[in-house]
Amino acid sequence: MTGILAGKVALVTGAGHGIGRGHALELAKQGAKVVVNDLGGDAKGEGRGRDADVVVDLIKTRGGDAVADYGNVSDEAAADAMVKRGIDEWGRIDIVVNNAGIVRDKAIWNMSVEDFDLVMQVHLRGSWLTSRAAARHWRKIAKSGNGRYPGRIINTTSGAGLLGNFGQTNYAAAKAGIAGLTLTLSLELASIGVTANLISPGGLTRISSTIGMGAPKEPDDFDPEDFDPMDPSLGSPIVAWLASDEAQLVSGQCLRAVRDRLSVLKGWHEVAGVSSGEKRWKTEDIGRIIGTDLFGTRAPGLRLGG
Ligand SMILES: NC(=O)c1ccc[n+]([C@@H]2O[C@H](COP(=O)([O-])OP(=O)(O)OC[C@H]3O[C@@H](n4cnc5c(N)ncnc54)[C@H](O)[C@@H]3O)[C@@H](O)[C@H]2O)c1
16 A cells, blocks of 8 residues: 555554554554554453454555454563564564553542553553563664664654543553653654654543543444544554654654644743752741742742741
8 A cells, every 4th residue: 555654564452442543543654564562451451352453454445454452552572572573574573652540540549550550560560561672673673784873763652641531540651651652762862863753642532531521432343434533543654654754853842633633742841940049948938929929929029038
């Protein structure tokens, strides 16, 4: 197939359903050969199955090339194997889209350690493991060649991770962690030409249906000619572009694609600051300093002579 990803090989994790399925279909449409990874469990991470097969069949029916992988992204050997699957199958891996995810929402006082750990493992550890496997592979090629490889990592964050969300201390921590992971990957891999970016997607999926948004739908349930604000594949063209050679100079960025809006988000940055004048801070002064100089909630009055 021809397109902006012709000749490339991509891994999309959690591509059996929802947003990942949309990414896999679009990457294939743009010419990439796709490793369709999916553990095949439910939205809480229970069970497993061969849900990836459906997407492989869809891609092949549409004239593309794909292979299924049923591994668990949070398992080290399985994560290494899914990256290697692209190399074994087609001799290369160019793109890693970390999308696999689950939710186990509860207010913190009701959340179990298991709910925290499993969500962290799938999202954060899973994204780290596949990124490491790909980074090791690309670095080896770069070192034995011209020092560069145009690899692409696209990680998935969310509004919960960037802004917080009630009932999601586990998920929000994992998604914020993925933002930190991605910024650091973009720094560590810049010298060999690999980019790392974040997508913050949206859509009516198995995950979002757990918060009462309605019954989930798959990207292929929507008419490609129509616009539906809940279609989980609305962000997939942005992922495909980030994966392309055209996006070589874009790294360490967070693009949010929700409904019809595409935006760039920036993280923590200083909005107000005050100097101690090279002295130690005194606890008894801090409330006044924060009120007047940082939050501006306290009138400064006349400050004469310091
Ligand atoms: N739906 C939204 O509105 C929304 C918003 C922000 C972020 N996201 C993120 O988008 C991503 C996709 O979620 P979705 O909404 O499409 O839900 P989904 O349940 O439809 O898709 C998630 C997929 O990940 C797979 N998966 C889960 N654990 C796995 C594991 N350990 N190894 C491999 N695959 C695994 C599931 O089987 C499933 O197919 C997630 O990272 C989610 O946090 C979704």
